[in-house]
Amino acid sequence: MPVKRHDVATVLEQLRRVVGDDFAWSGGDTKAEPYLRDWHGDHVAAALAVVMPATTAQVQAVVRYCAAQGVAVVPQGGNTGLVLGALPLDTGDRVIVLGLGRMNAIRHIDQGNYSMTVESGCILQTVQEAAATAGFLFPVSLGAEGSCQIGGNISTNAGGVNVLRYGMMREQILGLEVVLPDGSVMHNLKGLRKDNRGVDVNQLFIGAEGVLGIVTAASLRLSPLPQNVVTALLALNSVDDAVQLYLQARKRCGDLMTAFELMPQNVLTLAQEALPDTVAPMSLEHSTYVLVEFSGAELVDVAGILERFLEHVMEDGILQDAVIAHSHAQAATLWRYREAVNEAQALRGLHLRSDVSVSISRMAEFIEQVEHRLQEAFPNSLVVGYGHIGDGNVHVNVLPPADFSTAQRLALIDAGSSLITECVMAFDGSFSAEHGVGRLKKSTFNHYADAAQRDVLHKLKLCVDPKNIMNPGCLLS
Numbered sequence: 001m002p003v004k005r006h007d008v009a010t011v012l013e014q015l016r017r018v019v020g021d022d023f024a025w026s027g028g029d030t031k032a033e034p035y036l037r038d039w040h041g042d043h044v045a046a047a048l049a050v051v052m053p054a055t056t057a058q059v060q061a062v063v064r065y066c067a068a069q070g071v072a073v074v075p076q077g078g079n080t081g082l083v084l085g086a087l088p089l090d091t092g093d094r095v096i097v098l099g100l101g102r103m104n105a106i107r108h109i110d111q112g113n114y115s116m117t118v119e120s121g122c123i124l125q126t127v128q129e130a131a132a133t134a135g136f137l138f139p140v141s142l143g144a145e146g147s148c149q150i151g152g153n154i155s156t157n158a159g160g161v162n163v164l165r166y167g168m169m170r171e172q173i174l175g176l177e178v179v180l181p182d183g184s185v186m187h188n189l190k191g192l193r194k195d196n197r198g199v200d201v202n203q204l205f206i207g208a209e210g211v212l213g214i215v216t217a218a219s220l221r222l223s224p225l226p227q228n229v230v231t232a233l234l235a236l237n238s239v240d241d242a243v244q245l246y247l248q249a250r251k252r253c254g255d256l257m258t259a260f261e262l263m264p265q266n267v268l269t270l271a272q273e274a275l276p277d278t279v280a281p282m283s284l285e286h287s288t289y290v291l292v293e294f295s296g297a298e299l300v301d302v303a304g305i306l307e308r309f310l311e312h313v314m315e316d317g318i319l320q321d322a323v324i325a326h327s328h329a330q331a332a333t334l335w336r337y338r339e340a341v342n343e344a345q346a347l348r349g350l351h352l353r354s355d356v357s358v359s360i361s362r363m364a365e366f367i368e369q370v371e372h373r374l375q376e377a378f379p380n381s382l383v384v385g386y387g388h389i390g391d392g393n394v395h396v397n398v399l400p401p402a403d404f405s406t407a408q409r410l411a412l413i414d415a416g417s418s419l420i421t422e423c424v425m426a427f428d429g430s431f432s433a434e435h436g437v438g439r440l441k442k443s444t445f446n447h448y449a450d451a452a453q454r455d456v457l458h459k460l461k462l463c464v465d466p467k468n469i470m471n472p473g474c475l476l477s
Helices: 008-019 030-036 056-069 124-133 150-155 201-205 239-256 265-273 302-315 328-347 360-377 406-426 442-448 451-464
Strands: 024-026 049-051 072-076 095-099 106-110 115-119 173-179 185-188 214-221 228-236 257-264 288-296 321-324 382-388 393-399
Touching (some): 008 024, 056 072, 056 095, 056 214, 072 214, 106 124, 115 124, 228 302, 239 288, 239 302, 265 288, 265 328, 265 382, 288 328, 302 321, 328 382, 360 382, 360 393, 406 442
Antiparallel strands (some): 024 049, 173 185, 257 382
């Protein structure tokens, strides 16, 4: 018989029988608090309970119990997402959060197959380090890699700074283990690169944000560990020059380019606020800067190739100045500026964050247009546009004046988000390049998505999760 609507004690008792008394808490318990607020602390949710299983069998048992009782399940990884996909907001009062942080084993590294099998609660940085220790590279890299988890990376199809060369998270997946909404388990961790036995069902769960099932483990593709890595900060006169520089690099240097990060002058200046004791690596008098990284195998003269390329583009008048890191410490300092951009924005308080993409050929035109319109709409705010120009992804953010109230900031975020979406759709782009849809962008997704695409997704959800217990309210209405 289903539990009564508010019988938290009964739910907790059953969950604790599965995972143990120390790993299931009521939603009002202080231990549950970190799992019920978003990364920036802007949103707080409520749930019957938070449960932390340690094995796939425990996840299976929890899901089966919840399915029988009509209790919704919101899967959660490191809770570093930016679109509220892992928080039980607008899900009703019969919901639990299922955290995967205890499922953190690296099950196997197959060196001959260039693959590794890991559980979904593994921290991304831990996976990177384990791969490197074994002599390989796991290339997905992003600002939250010290706390985000592999399961969340898969469920949001994470991007990051290395998409240019290695692709999104989707390209790193060879197989998945998934607990489905009825509690059954899909086992597909073979690690095969070629397997044409019908539809690749793994793909249904990558980027699905937990609405179809809970990823509990993954077989990941590994790459050779680069032996030569060179990082440089380049100064240019415009975003258009940055795009031209990127195109020239792809043409002349092939796939040696690992990262190509756009950082206009106001973005570097902003980053300096979070690095008050760090001396800027070069003069900040230019309008546009790019952080590039080239990497290659032992026999590839990466430094020589980069230096010769920079000589060419300086002669062509595209490049104005350059600083090349000659040590790991210098390279880390350059990357620290890129990472400090987010920290500096957080210091400014609640602000508008976006994650959009347009074709690379129209990137400069888009940035110019959207920044102009935002500056006109919010003349006293700081508008910053930066991102992964090599894959067409840009973050156009708006930081309100310090004296803006919370209400004023929320109004700016609402109006500014609509303006950015209007601009990006006019450029036939995407309003979500790498962060996902979640709950934050669900209405936008439903408004702009192709009707047939929405219909397919709704039918798929109804087929796989007819009781709608898996992360209801996320992605789909």
